[in-house]
Each structure stands twice: as C-alpha cells, then as structure tokens.
Amino acid sequence: MDFSWLGDPFYQEYLIEGFINTLWLIAVSAIGGLALAVLVAIARLKGPRPLALAVQGFTIVMRGTPLLVQLFFFYYGVGRLLEGIPGIQDSVIWPLLRDPFFYGALTFILSVGAYSGEVLRGALLSVPQGEREAGRAFGLTPLQVFTRLWLPRAIQLCLPTLTGEMILLLKSVPLVSTIALMDLLQAANLIRDETFLVYEPLLLIGGIYLAMTLVLTLVLRQVERHFPGMQPERGRGWLPRRLPHRQREAS
Amino acid sequence: MNNHSQEGLADWAGPILQGALTTLEIAVLAYAIGLVLGLLGASARLSPWAPLRGLATLYSTAVRAVPELLLIILLYYAGSQALTAVTNAMGFSGQVAINGFVTAVGVLAFVQGAYMTEVLRGAILAIPRGQLEAADAFGFSAWARFQRIVVPAMLPNALPGMSNLWLILIKDTALISVIGYSELFFTIQQAASSTRAHFLFYAAAGVIYLAMTLSSTALFARLERRLRRGQPNTEEA
Known part of the structure; x- marks a missing residue:
C-alpha cells in the first residue's frame, strides 16, 4: 500500500x-429532485387524467x-x-448545455423525482381523509390544506423512506x-x-x-x-407507517 | 464522414440481442449466488455466536455503505487478478473472456448478497415466534425446522424485498460495462459510437431494460400470489 501521492498538492x-x-x-x-417529487405526486393524484397518465409513464x-x-x-x-440545433452554440445557455454537470444534475433530479414521487404519492394517500376535511372546515383554502396540512402529514409518514432515497442518491454520484464529470471517482481514476x-x-x-x-x-x-410532529424520543412517527414495503433500487 | 452513419439499428440487432442474453445470464447467476450468500449472511447475523454475527454485520453494512460502481471496479480488479493467478497456476493462460464473465457474476453476487442478507434477516425475524416454538415442540430437527417452517414462512415476507433486489440487479448489470465486459450496455455504447446515432441506441437500451424489469415485476407478482395462497387474505392498501 503506497499512499505517498496523498502529499502531492497536484493530486x-x-x-x-x-x-x-x-x-x-x-x-x-x-x-431539485424532492421539489419535482412533490409535483409528480400531486400530478398523479389530482392532475387531469392525461397528465396523471403521462407522469405515471415517466415514473x-x-x-x-x-x-x-x-x-x-x-x-x-x-x-x-442539441448540438445540431442551428444557432444554439451562440446562445447564452450553450455553456450550460455543454457542461456534464448539467446533465448529471438533470438525470439525478429526474430520477429522485420519480422514486421519491412514488413514495410521496403513497404517503399522501395514507393521510386520513378526515384531516383534510377538518382543514377545509376550518376555512383553509385547498392550497393551504395541501401546503400546511396534507403535504407535511404525508412527509411525516414517509420521512424514513425519503431519507433512504437521499443515501441512495449519494451512492449513485460516482x-x-x-460522462467525464470530475467527481471523487473520476479524481481517483485520474x-x-x-x-x-x-x-x-x-x-x-x-x-x-x-x-x-x-x-x-x-x-x-x-x-x-x-421534524415537527415526530416524537423525539422514539425517533419514529407516532402514527403507524402504512407504506408499502420497499427497499429499492440503486443504480 | 456520413458514409459511417449508413449502418443502423438493424445491423446491430444481432450483437445487441447477444448482449441482452449475456446480461440475463450474468443477472440470473449473480442472483442465485447472491441468494445463497444472503441466506448464509442472514443465518450468520442471527447466530448466537458473536464473532460470526460481527463478521456478517460488517459484510452487509460496509458493502451497503459504499457505492456499487466503486465496489464493482475495486472487486473487478482484485477478482480478475486473483482468478488470473489461479488459472496461471493451473497452467492455463489467456482465458480473459471467461474470467471477465466469472468476475462480473462474482462481483454482482457479492454486492447482492449483502442486500439479500438484510432482506432475509428481516423476513426471518418477522416469523411469529410461536410457529418456531411449535416446530420445536413437535420435535423437528434444526434442519427440518429450517426447511419446513422457516423457509416457507419467511418467503412471502421476503418476496417484495427479493423482487426489488432482482430489479436492482438487472439495472446494476449495466455497471459492468464500465469495466469493459461486453454485456448489453457495452454493446449499445459500441453501437452508438460506431453509428453516431447516440439518441437512438440509448433510447433502445432503455426500452430493452424496461422490458426486462416490467416482465420481471409481473412474474414476481404471480409468484407472490402463489406463495401467499395458504395465508389468510390480509387486505393490503
């Protein structure tokens, strides 16, 4: 084992x-991925049918x-x-479209959006209907019900799965x-x-x-x-988690 | 430069099909070995003997904490070096093609075994304690208890996780292309760079992988229905 190269400032x-x-x-x-996941989940649950189907296909x-x-x-x-589109090489966004970082981030955002969107959809479905009706009865607008009640309650239910997704994201970075993006593995390869x-x-x-x-x-x-609503001592949600059993899927 | 782009999807259909078969072979073999490793790992993690438990915990924790691609590259070099040493010592040399296949299977099985350990351990722990005690009360030997009670009782619990792992494995076989073994995605990359029809061939790769994962999902769903046939119908979802 020779680790002497570690001292070289170049490396x-x-x-x-x-x-x-x-x-x-x-x-x-x-x-980006978690934001997309919220959109994916809501599009599948409440979107117009063509949109819901398209999003399901994407997932x-x-x-x-x-x-x-x-x-x-x-x-x-x-x-x-994109390279072939005339004039695009002179446009302002061209440096972005040439950068492997852009494509790496784009792929990961779409991937996290799809996986976490499914998790979130399941969690949104398991929030009892009565809680949303209670919100409406208290005079919240449908948007307020979603942002202040439905979504936070769903996140409570699926938080351990979502954090698991983040670990998987970390492990897919190499x-x-x-695509010749300088991450740790590329550094090691060089x-x-x-x-x-x-x-x-x-x-x-x-x-x-x-x-x-x-x-x-x-x-x-x-x-x-x-996370608000979690009992600090037990570290788990105080409602039974009723999410479908899944481990997922790395690469 | 345009005379190169004459060849298209049809010219590459044969090699791509061959690659898809290789991918399936690698996946099936790696899954079978991973299943055995997972059973051994789960038994070790549940064993009363602490050093064995520690070893299995180390295996499943360390492998699951490091990115698959990194592990695959590392193990590929270590594995092919070891294999070459063995085959050279036995008097053969230059069997690189076979070695590539064997190391690909070995590396994927090793990673798969770690995840399988956790799935099976969880499934075994979910068996109601009384069922095992009943087996003991009836005087089952340890092997008979394992084979007649533990495995059938655990399988329905383990199946969703096992099905997920199979899907992960199919997708992980694409990582083998990074180390240059000619499976499906490696062939696709060659086709794409030779014809310059990148969009077409990578889309085709997606379609082929999708066909594999979707048909597997359907098969596993049928298998689970069959394995749960003796169980009371607990309405899920």
Whole structure:
C-alpha cells in the first residue's frame, strides 16, 4: 500500500475538486429532485387524467431503466441532438448545455423525482381523509390544506423512506465519472492513470464514501427526530407507517 | 464522414440481442449466488455466536455503505487478478473472456448478497415466534425446522424485498460495462459510437431494460400470489 501521492498538492487538488463537485451534485439533485417529487405526486393524484397518465409513464420509465443508461441518454443522446440545433452554440445557455454537470444534475433530479414521487404519492394517500376535511372546515383554502396540512402529514409518514432515497442518491454520484464529470471517482481514476496504482486511490475514496454515508445517515436521523410532529424520543412517527414495503433500487 | 452513419439499428440487432442474453445470464447467476450468500449472511447475523454475527454485520453494512460502481471496479480488479493467478497456476493462460464473465457474476453476487442478507434477516425475524416454538415442540430437527417452517414462512415476507433486489440487479448489470465486459450496455455504447446515432441506441437500451424489469415485476407478482395462497387474505392498501 503506497499512499505517498496523498502529499502531492497536484493530486490533492483533484480530490478536493472531486469532493466539492460531489457535494454540489448531491445538494442540487436532492433539492431539485424532492421539489419535482412533490409535483409528480400531486400530478398523479389530482392532475387531469392525461397528465396523471403521462407522469405515471415517466415514473415507470425512470424506475425501470438503469441510471447509467439514463445518464448516457441525456449526455450523449440528447446532448448531441442539441448540438445540431442551428444557432444554439451562440446562445447564452450553450455553456450550460455543454457542461456534464448539467446533465448529471438533470438525470439525478429526474430520477429522485420519480422514486421519491412514488413514495410521496403513497404517503399522501395514507393521510386520513378526515384531516383534510377538518382543514377545509376550518376555512383553509385547498392550497393551504395541501401546503400546511396534507403535504407535511404525508412527509411525516414517509420521512424514513425519503431519507433512504437521499443515501441512495449519494451512492449513485460516482456514475457521473462515466460522462467525464470530475467527481471523487473520476479524481481517483485520474490519479490511478498517473501513478499506476490500481487499488490505493479507489480504497481512499471508498473510505471517503463510507464516511460520507455515515455522516449523512446521522444528519438525516437528526432531521427525522426534529421534524415537527415526530416524537423525539422514539425517533419514529407516532402514527403507524402504512407504506408499502420497499427497499429499492440503486443504480 | 456520413458514409459511417449508413449502418443502423438493424445491423446491430444481432450483437445487441447477444448482449441482452449475456446480461440475463450474468443477472440470473449473480442472483442465485447472491441468494445463497444472503441466506448464509442472514443465518450468520442471527447466530448466537458473536464473532460470526460481527463478521456478517460488517459484510452487509460496509458493502451497503459504499457505492456499487466503486465496489464493482475495486472487486473487478482484485477478482480478475486473483482468478488470473489461479488459472496461471493451473497452467492455463489467456482465458480473459471467461474470467471477465466469472468476475462480473462474482462481483454482482457479492454486492447482492449483502442486500439479500438484510432482506432475509428481516423476513426471518418477522416469523411469529410461536410457529418456531411449535416446530420445536413437535420435535423437528434444526434442519427440518429450517426447511419446513422457516423457509416457507419467511418467503412471502421476503418476496417484495427479493423482487426489488432482482430489479436492482438487472439495472446494476449495466455497471459492468464500465469495466469493459461486453454485456448489453457495452454493446449499445459500441453501437452508438460506431453509428453516431447516440439518441437512438440509448433510447433502445432503455426500452430493452424496461422490458426486462416490467416482465420481471409481473412474474414476481404471480409468484407472490402463489406463495401467499395458504395465508389468510390480509387486505393490503
């Protein structure tokens, strides 16, 4: 085991850039993905029928195909098609459309939106109808019922599953190394190419990921405990969780 | 440069079909081995002997905390190095194609086993205690109890999780393409870069994977109905 390359500022820079990009990608995808998940869930429950069906199709496709394939589809497939549109290379959004980060984030947002949207839909369905009627009876508008009552109650019910989705998101980030985005794995690959070491850089980022998973698990556990309506001591919802049993689906 | 783009989907249909078969072979074998590893892991996690319990916990926790792609790359190098050493020692050399297949299966099975350990452990723990005590009271041997009571009672509980793992596995086989073994997605990548019809071929890949996952979902649903045939109809959802 030779870890002497760790002292080289050149390689340190790779690792730091990879680490920062990894964190950025997780943050952007988590926020964007969860926002999309709310839209997906509400479109499937309350949207007009054509929209509900379209969203259901989107969910089935995103959950039934490998994330790696989706990444290639958007980066190489859609990306190359966009390249062919006349004039687009002079437009203001072109730097964005050329950036692998954009495609990585786009794919992850859609993926998180599809998986978490399904979770959220199930949770929205298990909030008792009477609570929403109570909200209406107190004079809340339908929008207020959704934002202040229905959605928060649903999130209470499915929070452990949603935090599980975030861990899975963290673990899918290395896939972006295949579209030449500088994440931790890509940093390790570059270091391996330059130092001819097979295992050491991979083991290092394996350790970093292990630590990141642990830290994220602890942080999310705190979020679960402090979410309004959760009983702090038991750390679980005080209503029985009636969500369908599922583990899911990484890649 | 346009004379290259003459070949299209039809020219690649054969190799892609071959790749899809390879993918299914890898997935089925890895699933079977993963199931065995998962059973061993679950038994070890529930064993009264602490070191064994610790070892199994370490296996399932560490493997599940590290990204699959990273594990697959790491284990692929370690595994193919070990296999080459073994085959060289036995006097064969240059059997890289077979080694690629074996390591692909081995790596996926190893990862799958860790997730399976947790699914099966949960399912075994969900068996009502009285059923096991009844088996003991009737004088079942440990093996008979396992085979006649534990497995049939656990399977309906484990099946949703097992079905999820199978879907994950099918999707994880695409990761094998990263290390350059020629399965479905690797073939697709070659086709896409050779014909430059990226959009078409990646969309086709999506359709093929979707067909695999959707048909698997339907099969597992039938299997679960069959396994639950002896159980009272507990209305879910």
